Amino acid sequence: MKYIPVIGLEIHAELMTETKAFCGCSNSFGQDKNSNTCPVCLALPGALPVLNQKAVQLAISAGLLCGSEITPITIWDRKNYFYPDLAKAYQISQLYAPICVGGGLEVNGRYIRFNRIHLEEDAGKLLHERGSSIIDYNRAGVPLIECVTEPDIRSSDEAVEFVEKFRRILIYGDICDGKMEQGSLRVDANISIMPENSIALGTRAEIKNINSFRFLKRAIEFEIERQTELLSNGGRIVQETRRYDEVSGETFSMRSKEDAHDYRYFPDPDVLPLIISAEDVEEIRNTLPEPPNKRYDRYVNKYMISGRDADTILAERATADFYDAVINEGADPKAAANSIKGELLRLLGEKAVKEIPVSPKDFAKALELASNLKISQDGLKAAITYMFQTGEGIDKALKEKNLIITENQDLIKAVIAEIVAEDPDLATRYKAGENKLFSYLFGQCMKKLKGKALPQSINLELIKELTE
Ligand SMILES: [Zn+2]
Incomplete structure (x- = not known):
């Protein structure tokens, strides 16, 4: 029997706030253990939580960028469970009225639906060092959003692409830094399989805390294979939580999967319901950047650049913003895309792109000069490199690098004569009808006159010389 994979994801993204979700502790990564803590996030008696407004704004931003509805009255629930990294023995989360829906x-080409995006606080971290375990509460109370999809995903590749897209949106919106290696973005995957042509969903297994795209792909593929083999051999899938082992590439059972009622959710009496007005939502909407998926459509459909080039430009928001700025200066979208991916990204190399040290106006000017044949393509590259390395403008680059082509007709004629003289037989054969020799002779002239003459001028002179 053929089975179809059914995959739903829960993506946890830590929010880029200054402080934690319910206290004033710093939300910065990599600090000394337990240095970012206070009575609230350590759950000392009498301490009360105060909701972080910025965390709410970022959660709403995430929803708006993904087309979700914002819930007008959102409430907070306690999710109860015991674990050493959870000092309160409950997590403040949202079950019944999540902040974003849909x-x-x-x-x-397939639409993957969100069930919800809700706001919650992270737990601390257990570290196992030299035979003992240490609890670090720096992460306890860090705000995060959990984005839950419907089980609409049908393959590991689709899952990876979905997370990549969502992650990019969060980064563009300054919502989450997307650093999977630091745990800022973690994925749980719910996987089941169902017989082809069936409509009843199979029993699912949940794989927890996947923190790289590669592991996400491998974990899903392993799990599909495991379940297929099990069902094909007459076995039964049990609902459970599994762990992906990065070394063996396999998933292992951790515990039987719990349902919401196991956590005894109830409204948190310490945090009031939050009323979000339509005006609040509009105000946030007005601060949002155009999301990368929309930009992709614009680049491909309106500017007619390839999907691959669009992806390259969109990989970093700084590059995409630069591209848009260059086009706003009137540059040709295709030429701009070529120079950005060819020259600019080569110059940036592995450096993290935060600010590009060339003004979009000067970049657009350089492209215009090249398209009007005032500078050569090599000259264009030289201009971009010069501006990038020195921070100077286009005028200085043209002067310093002597890039403007000033044609000398006598020089062009002399070079053509020289090339024809080197092998007079070629000219004779061309005149006798071997047309294809033209491009060879043209190439030789281009090589000798590099940067000193326009191809058009060489072309014209060469025709004259050969037809005389
Ligand atoms: Zn605190």
Whole structure:
């Protein structure tokens, strides 16, 4: 029997706030253990939480960028469980009225729906060092959003692409830094399989805390294979939580999967319901950047650049913003895309792109000069490199690098004569009808006159010389 994979994701993204979700402790990564803590996030008696407004704004931003509805009255629930990294023995989360509902993202022409995005606080971290375990509460109370999709995903590749898209949106919106290696973005995958042509969903297994795209792909593929083999051999899938082992590439059972009622959710009496007005939502909407998926559509459909080039430009928001700025200066979208991916990204190399040290106006000017044949393509590259390395403008680059082509007709004639003289037989054969020799002779002239004459001028002179 053929089975179809059914995959739903829960993506946890830590928010880029200054402080934690319910206290004033710093939300910065990599500090000394337990240095970012206070009575609230350590759950000392009598301490009360105060909701972080910025965290709410970022959660709403995430929803708006993905087409979700914002809930007008959102409430806070306690999710109760015991674990050493959870000092309160409950997590403040949202079960019944999540802050964002619905929305989704298109992946490869298929729309993957969001069930919800809710706001909650992270737990601390257990570190196992030299035979003992240490609890670090710096992460306890860090605000995060959990984005839950409907089980609309059908393959590991689709899952990876979905997370990549969502992650990019969060980064563009300054919502989450997307650093999976630091745990800022973690994925749980719910996977089941169902027989082809069936409509009843199979029993699912949940794989927890996947922190790289590669592991996400491998974990899903392993799990599909495991379940297929099990069902094909007459076995039964049990609902459980599994762990992906990065070394063996396999998933292992951790515990039987719990349902919401196991956590005895109830409204948190310490945090008041939050009323979000339509005006609040509009105010936030007005601060949002155009999301990368929309930009992709604009680049490909309006500017007619390839999807691959669009992806390259969109990989970093700084590059995409630069591209848009260059186009706003009137540059040709295709020429701008070529120079950005060819020259600019080569110059940036592995450096993290925060600010590009060339003004979009000067960049656009350089492209214009090249398209009007005032400078050569090599001259264009030289101009971009000069501006990038010195921070100077285009005028200085043209002067310093002597880039403007000033044609000398006598020089062009002399070079052509020289090349024809080197092998007079070629000219004779061309005149006798071997047309294809033209491009060879033209190439030789281009080589000798590099940067000193326009191809058009060489072309014209060469025709004259050969037809005389
Ligand atoms: Zn605190």
